[in-house]
Amino acid sequence: MSGWRPGGSAALLPIAVVTAVVGGAYLAVAAAAGALTGPAVAAAAATAVAAALALPAYLGARRLADLPAPREPPAGYRVLAQLAAQPPPSPGGVPDLGAVVAAVGRGLGAGLCMLTVRRPGLRDRVVTWTRDDAEVAPAREEVPVRHGGVDVGLLTVDRVSVPGTEAERRRLLEAVASSLGVVLQATRSGIELERQLRAALAHATDIAAARRRAVAESDSERRRIERDLHDGAQHHLVSLSLALGLVEHAVTGGRLEDARTGLTRLAGQVDAVEELLGRTTAGMSSRVLAEAGLVAALRAELGAEDPPVDLELPDRADLPQDLPVDIAAAVYFCCLEAVSNTRKHAPGARARVRVAVEDDRLRFAVHDDGPGLDPASGTASAGRGLRNVAARVAAVGGEVEVRAQPGRGTSVEGAVPLPATTSARPAAGGPVGPGLLDQVRTLVRSARDACHGTPQADRLEALARTLDDPLRVCVTGPPGAPLARVARALTARPTPGVQYLTAEPAASERPAPTPADAYVLVLDGAGADDPDLFLCLPGRVRPTQAVGVLVGEGPAPALHRLCSAVVAVPRDGAEGALAPVQDLVGIRLAARAGALRARAVLAVLEVVLQAAPARRATWSLRYRADELRSGAAELAELDLLDALWSGELAVPDEQRRAAERLLGAEGVDPAARLGCPADAGADDLARAAGEALAAWQRLATSPASGAGTRRLAAALVLACERLLAATPAPA
DSSP states (O other): OOOOOOOSHHHHHHHHHHHHHHHHHHHHHHHHHHHHSOHHHHHHHHHHHHHHHHHHHHHHHHHHHTOOOOOOSOHHHHHHHHHHTSOOOOTTOOOOHHHHHHHHHHHHTOSEEEEEEOOTTSOOEEEEEEOTTOOOOSOOEEEEEEETTEEEEEEEESOOOSSSOHHHHHHHHHHHHHHTHHHHHHHHHHHHHHHHHHHHHHHHHHHHHHHHHHHHHHHHHHHHHHHHIIIIIHHHHHHHHHHHHHHHHHHHTTOHHHHHHHHHHHHHHHHHHHHHHHHHHHTOOOHHHHHHOHHHHHHHHHTTOSSOEEEEOOOGGGSOTTOOHHHHHHHHHHHHHHHHHHHHHSTTOOEEEEEEEETTEEEEEEEEOSOOOOGGGTTTSOOHHHHHHHHHHHHTTOEEEEEEETTTEEEEEEEEEOOOOTTSOOOTTSOSSTTHHHHHHHHHHHHHHHTTTSTHHHHHHHHHHHTTSOEEEEEEOSTTOOHHHHHHHHHHSOOTTEEEEEOOOOTTSOOOOOOOSEEEEEEEGGGTTOTHHHHTSOSOOOGGGEEEEEESSOOOHHHHHHOSOEEEEOTTOOGGGGHHHHHHIIIIIGGGHHHHHHHHHHHHHHHHHHHSOOOHHHHHHHHHHHHHHHHOHHHHHHHHHHHHHHTSSOOOHHHHHHHHHHTTTTOSSHHHHHTOOTTOOHHHHHHHHHHHHHHHHHHHHOTTSOHHHHHHHHHHHHHHHHHHHTSOOOO
8 A cells, every 4th residue: 555755846835834834923923922021921922822833734734735644554554453462362372263353353444354263173163243333244355364374264354444455455354364374273273172171071071981880780780689689589488488387387296298298398499599599690580581481480480389379460472572581570570579578478368460461561460368557557668678679670661559558458569661572663753762761750750769758859759740741942042032033933833742931031131041951042143143142041051952043144153053053044034934943943852852851851860869868779879870871872862963063073074964864963763864765665774774884883993083983983883783773674
């Protein structure tokens, strides 16, 4: 840019005018004042008048000569000066990009200034500055920011309001972009260090979780052996005790032949107990149960009891062919424990055992005609044996209830949900691993029973009720966001299984944080980087819990960081323009309602158990909750998607997109996960699952794969195996 340079007669005119005016005024005032006062006063008065006339005379002479006033320093120097005046970086060493962008925008006279930071393997970070009450021009000027020959970012402005030609303004913009290279590189380095720190912390968390799982598994194994000894061996020991009593009675009465027969039977029972103890320590409590099934095991164990036990059992064909062993064992031991209690507490009473399949549940009941128990006496509470079998039944999603009344005997009733058959294909849109909510429900009920009489009991009771409610989705945003319009559009066509919660504060109010299972975050594009977006959320919100709605235009980096996906809608569009938001809620939130509810409830349950009195039962429940959280496939998928969308797990873009699809980001049914048409047959699905499995296995074992890729591939191999198990093999 060129400035004014003095030269020629026009340049001498201001000097001559100032000299004439100032000199003439000085002489005139000095002469007039000298006639009236002394020389000293006259000189002072003349000097004051001359000084006052100097600047007006100079500016008037310049206007007369039509010369430009001296210019300010060039804009490039102003921008660099403002950047140099910024405060030093924080202790973490990362510059404040918001202040940098504001300084650049003000220095260039722009209405809008954006600085984009390129982050390899992550989403670009965009920082925006807008001049207050400025008209933002629709046109954009973009200049790449480089450091060491590498493209590290992009500088974007709507205009450059400084004097000069278009070429001069472009060179100025490039010079400013060049000076920002070091700043963006420092930011990238800080982000990379922060990412590595998060990875190290995540690794430490994984190690801690692995240790907790090991302790939980060890404790679980100890409890299993304890339960099996109590539920299996104790029944035989009670029978031995009764048989010894009969032998003693025979010897006392002189019936030696009966005593000899009883001793022979006792020897066989002792051998059976010895064999049972060996099988218990090996993890197999009943050979008949393992080989012939539940019905045969109950007939073999209870059919020869004295007094006899009435058995009302279904045919073997009426039970599911693939009845899980843990469900069969839970029902088997519960029935044995109930009959054993009848023998101990009501000798001579007749017991009746009933097992049936009703309403997709395996129901069982044991009733005796003994004297029963008085609930008011306090002796009707479940003993150690029934607590053990209740825990065993609860572990498979069932429940047990004991009823006892004086003179009416005692009843032990329970039910266990039957899982879907392994040969059946999962329903479209359903979770890969069914039963998660049932397990969480059972865990909450066990916690409620364990915390009975404590301040946490009421909260656990309310938590148990929420599991049967629809998914709670809160529509929220910062003050001034068009919440009402979005909320009306969503409630006009309700999503099945979703309950919308809305908050419509005045423009000057801040919405209170609303706890919910998931969120629709609404943001006005005019305030796309509004920090109040975070203040309307209760604590940490993960990307799998939130979808975003951007009304109007704007980069909205904060919204993209919080949400799994963002839909841009026109500011003045009709309500029908919000149909993509409804589709997004269905795909990203409603399709995973069970997993989102389970994760939210487990998080609350963990807090409640930590505040509960320190008891062995609460510690056991915490271990069970941790085991469920770490072992549930649906929750593992949510955690992986959160890591991908938040940038905690850095992988190449192509791998990230393939992983997101396989994890159900585009739909949770097998066809959507595998990228197949919706009407794809079983053969096509199985073939696609096999190809995906082979591809991720190669990445998991390849030396060229990064740590993030190997971690992701190891998890996706399991996902592919689950899809293969749920899909018939190709013909």
